[in-house]
Amino acid sequence: MAAVGIDEAGIERLVRRFYGKIMTDDLLGPIFGRIITDWEPHLRKMMDFWSSIALLTQRYDGRPMPVHIQLGLEPPHFERWLSLFRETAHELFPADGAEFLIGKAENIARSFQMGIQFFTVPKKP
Numbered sequence: 296m297a298a299v300g301i302d303e304a305g306i307e308r309l310v311r312r313f314y315g316k317i318m319t320d321d322l323l324g325p326i327f328g329r330i331i332t333d334w335e336p337h338l339r340k341m342m343d344f345w346s347s348i349a350l351l352t353q354r355y356d357g358r359p360m361p362v363h364i365q366l367g368l369e370p371p372h373f374e375r376w377l378s379l380f381r382e383t384a385h386e387l388f389p390a391d392g393a394e395f396l397i398g399k400a401e402n403i404a405r406s407f408q409m410g411i412q413f414f415t416v417p418k419k420p
């Protein structure tokens with residue numbers, strides 16, 4: 296993945312800067328704040344996650360879908376998450392590296408939203 300300028304140090308910078316923004320975000324901060332009391336293990340997990348995606352290191356082997364189905368997330372949450380992620384990726388990586396990461400994030404966000412739609416029982420009118 297060196298061709299698009301992504302390495303472990305870059306992934307650590309991305310995760311720290313992105314979740315730094317998430318922590319103080321008015322919409323997403325409180326959702327994370329309710330669940331995460333100690334941020335460092337979450338940040339380490341997310342570095343493993345992005346390392347597995349971008350550098351194919353297989354360091355992450357969790358199942359993120361069930362976690363996100365339980366959070367009661369709606370489209371504006373995903374729009375904000377992706378907007379902060381896009382901004383951060385472009386701050387830190389050359390355009391093709393940033394676009395690679397953003398494409399992966401968009402696909403995963405889409406699959407989470409499909410999972411949420413599938414497993415959420417619609418409210419009666």
Ligand code: HEM
Nearest residue numbers: 323326327330344357358359362368372373376400403404
């Ligand atoms: C709507 C926006 C999102 C919110 C509010 C959100 C929130 C959270 C929270 C609170 C956790 C921690 C759960 C726990 O420790 O029990 C978590 C874990 C995680 N999130 Fe998200 N998330 C969002 C979108 C995404 C997206 C788009 C991705 C991927 C591109 C992602 C990837 C992950 C991963 C890999 C974990 C770790 C799951 C595990 O193995 O424990 N999240 N998320």
